Amino acid sequence: MKNIPEKSKYHHGDLRTTLLTVAGEMLKEGGIEELSLRKLAARVGVSRTAPYHHFKDKNALLCGIAESGFRQLHQMNKRSFNAEGPSTKEKFSSFIHEYVNFAKANPDLYELMFGRTIWKQENSTSELRDAAYPCFQYQVAMTREWQQLKLLNHSGEESALRASQVLWGTVHGIAKLLIDGIYTDVAHVEEICDYAVDMFLVH
Amino acid sequence: MKNIPEKSKYHHGDLRTTLLTVAGEMLKEGGIEELSLRKLAARVGVSRTAPYHHFKDKNALLCGIAESGFRQLHQMNKRSFNAEGPSTKEKFSSFIHEYVNFAKANPDLYELMFGRTIWKQENSTSELRDAAYPCFQYQVAMTREWQQLKLLNHSGEESALRASQVLWGTVHGIAKLLIDGIYTDVAHVEEICDYAVDMFLVH
DNA sequence: GACTAAATATGACGGTGTCAAGATTGATTA
DNA sequence: TAATCAATCTTGACACCGTCATATTTAGTC
Known part of the structure; x- marks a missing residue:
């Protein structure tokens, strides 16, 4: 007689x-x-304004969803980077592939995470930033290691931040082009990623 | 007595x-x-449904705007690539810089051109595709030339399409990260672009 | 058991895209 | 020139949407 959420309770x-x-x-x-607060409330079985006691805004709710997305992504990167078996080169390749495949597997979540809706102006919640920034910084840290191991093609003074921004730009761009179906076919994801890896590695 | 659009004419x-x-x-x-059909109509001084006689949809109107964006971008690329003075390397660098700066200068237009709104499903107008595809293909053509001149870092079999997708992904990604203000500051555009150029050039 | 604060609900407002039906006009044709 | 017609524009209406103000219910606390 513990879990009986059947009866319509006033408090959810x-x-x-x-x-x-x-x-x-x-x-x-x-x-x-397709995600409207009203439909969401109806689906949960609650009045349209009930969500407003848990989220200031529709925007705040979206931030909440994106938040978990960043935590997923962060964890994925960590697991991959700290794996025991593969070589550094293989890990670099994994990073590219996994990142793009994450976006491919969760296109709408990814779109939300990196879309204008959430980030423009001061729309982003502080909680969202707390989840996203460590994720960003981890990418810089990974890049720094790849640089120190002389893995990446580059001449001149090295900057982990700049290299990370370029690398991230690349995976982000490939992901978005794939998601939006702009001149890139989902069938060729792996090929494109492999090609990207090859273009960045020093030969 | 030719241009007198002052009097309120029924036909615009x-x-x-x-x-x-x-x-x-x-x-x-x-x-x-901030772009709603109703506000637009009001600003033009016409009833709310008047636009529907010229555009099937709001989406069709957005496609129309994006269309001109692609023509701009295409022309910019052509002018830059066919310039007489600069070396091929310099032209490659110009491409990267100019592309990102185009996005930086017209953030909302760029967002529209490559956003989900327009491209998802079958939303894109055939006119839009007619403007966009040549633009895409031109990027492939440029990349092919850079490859043939052994400018780009890469081992293994070359593919102009794949390289173009990666390059485009990079500029696209950098542009979007800049626009959305995600971990990249607009003040460092040129630095980031220079770094990208350096990472792609063979050394 | 009374009180308070949190959680939920109802009603209302202004905004949106878009459809249907009517009004106006410029061009064509007889 | 007069009549017709199709293109163009307007008005009215509908179903959504996010969100505020207000009322109601409930859980937890003193």
């Missing part, structure tokens, strides 16, 4: 996380433009 | 191009989310 109990979960599902199903 | 005369122009202005001023 854990509306915040439920909203985040269901919103994530809706995002996956129908994209960002 | 050239509403289609006026809509495109003014919509472009509004896009530049307040971004995509």
Whole structure:
């Protein structure tokens, strides 16, 4: 007689996380433009304004979803980079492939994470920034190591930050072009990634 | 007594191009989310549904704006690539810089041109595709030349398409990260671009 | 058991895209 | 010139949307 969430209770109990979960599902199903607060509330079985007691805004809810996305991405990078078996070169290749495949697997989430909606002006929540920045910084750290091991093609003074911005730009750009289906076919993801790896490695 | 568009005429005369122009202005001023058909119509001085006789959709209007964007971009690339003075290396560098600076100068237009809104599903107009594809193909052609001149760092079999997708991904990614203000500062555009050029050139 | 604060609900407002139906006009044709 | 017609524009209406102000219900606390 413990878990009986069947009867319609006035207080939902854990509306915040439920909203985040269901919103994530809706995002996956129908994209960002199918995600409205009203539909979300209806699906959860709650009034339209109930979410406003857990999220200041629609924007805040979106930030919440993106937040978990960044944590996923961060963890993925960490796991990959700290793997025992593969060589550094292989890890570099893994980073490129995994990043792009993450975007390919969760196109709408990725779009949300890096879209204008969330980041423009001062729209981003401080919690979002707290989740995203460590993720960014980890990419710089990885790049620094690749640089120190003389893996990356480059002449002149090295900068981990700049190299990271370029590398990140590349995977980000490939991901977005893929997602939006602009002159790049999803069928060739691996080929494109391999080619990118080859262009960055020193020969 | 020729140009007297002062008196309120029932027929506007050239509403289609006026809509495109003014919509472009509004896009530049307040971004995509400030651009509503109703506001646009009001600003042009016409009823809310008048635009529907010139554009099937709001989407069709957006495609129209993006269209001119692609023509601009295409022309910019052509002019730069066919310049007489600079060396091939310098032209390669110019391409990177100019592309990113185009995006930086017209952030909302760029966002629209490559955003999901326009390209997802079958949203894109055939006219838009007719303007965009030649632009894409020109990038492949440029890349092919750079490859043949052994400018780009790479081992293994060469593919102009793949290299172009990676290069384009890079500039696209840098542009988007800059526009969205994600871990990259607009003040460092040139530095980042220079670094990208250096990473791609063979040494 | 009374009180308070949190959680939820209802009603309302202004905004959006877009459809249907009517009004106006410029061009064509007889 | 007069009549017709299609293009163009307007008005009205609808279904959404996010969000605020206000009222209601409930859980937890003293």
